[in-house]
Amino acid sequence: MLIISINIMKLTINGELKEVAKATLTVTELLKLENVTMPDMVTVQLNDEFMRPHQYPGITVSDGDTINFLYFMGGGQ
């Protein structure tokens, strides 16, 4: 019998509970799943802690984590 184990993480992303079928997931990968094409231009809070963009590839999220991300907002006339 072949038994396949699939890890499903339950994450709260920008206020929405989502299930992600991944064994491990970095913040960079999560942002890609969320269709963020320029991760350097979003600010991320992982469980209410601000992160720096250079940290995104090296930090993995865990089941039950809360991740909020907001885009940089700026411009000029």
Add this chain to the structure above:
Amino acid sequence: MLKIPKDIRDEIITRARAGVPLEICGYLAGTADGKVKTHYPLTNTDASAEHFSFDPKEQFTAFKDASARGQRLIVCYHSHPVTPARPSAEDIKLAYDPTISYVIISLAAAEPVIKSFKIKAGVVTNEEIGIT
């Protein structure tokens, strides 16, 4: 269509006028179908007459408050003290959020002009505003 209550529209215009010569900025929160319900004035960290940037800490404070109200951030607004209500090249270049409405309040004419735009991958689309 973006629906903005008259009192919030008036608050934004009052704030834009008070901020002259500097640009002012903020978020509007509401429902996914474009009904604005809450105004979040934010600091223009550039403190500039030609540029604006949001303060990330203030952004998250607004986000969490809106979430607690069952709302989402649906508008990023800023003022153009002396230029028309259309996105500048810099506005378009820095418009990274494809979901949010970008509202510009122009004080260039005698009467303020407010317009809304969606900006996706550098393509600007006008969005109708209804004052409710």
